Amino acid sequence: MSVATTSDTPAPGPVRTCVGCRAKAAASELLRVVAGSDAEGRPALVPDPDHRAPGRGAHLHPTTECWELAVRRRAFPRALRSGVPLADTLLADHLNTALAPSTPPQHRPETGARSS
Numbered sequence: 001m002s003v004a005t006t007s008d009t010p011a012p013g014p015v016r017t018c019v020g021c022r023a024k025a026a027a028s029e030l031l032r033v034v035a036g037s038d039a040e041g042r043p044a045l046v047p048d049p050d051h052r053a054p055g056r057g058a059h060l061h062p063t064t065e066c067w068e069l070a071v072r073r074r075a076f077p078r079a080l081r082s083g084v085p086l087a088d089t090l091l092a093d094h095l096n097t098a099l100a101p102s103t104p105p106q107h108r109p110e111t112g113a114r115s116s
Contacts (some may be wrong), residue, residue, distance in 0.1 A: 003040045016059040019075035020066030027051065030059040033091060044087040045076055047094040056080050062098055067091070 014027045034053045036046035048057060058079035060066050070076060076086055 002112075007052050018061045019058045019079050020060055020063075020064055020068070020070035020073075023061075024101075025061065029061070031062045031094075032057045032059055033076065033080075034058075035086060036089055039088055041082050042087055043082065044089070045091040047091050049094075052068065062095060063096060064099065066094055 007058075012026065015024050016027045016030055017024050031050040032051045032053070032056050033045050034048050036044055036053070036056050037043040046053065056079075058070075058076055060070060071088065076082070076088075077084075080086070080089060
């Protein structure tokens, strides 16, 4: 009888593979992407951060490096089994917003002297 060690225990929750770097990670660490439509009704990659959208999904680390690798490898149409090109502007906008450094509003100290 063998004793289970920490390396033998599975990761908590489902494990998915990033379509960009092909590394395995917990699904909660990856951004799910589904095939959907943009505002004009054209087929597009749609981010699904809540992991709730219906249909086949592809998983991606939320980094520009993994996104660029996935685009270069043409991984999205293959993973989503899409026969048509998918616009990636919605996904790119989502990643840019998520990765943008949050800058707090700048506070300017008030000076006692005011000019008239």
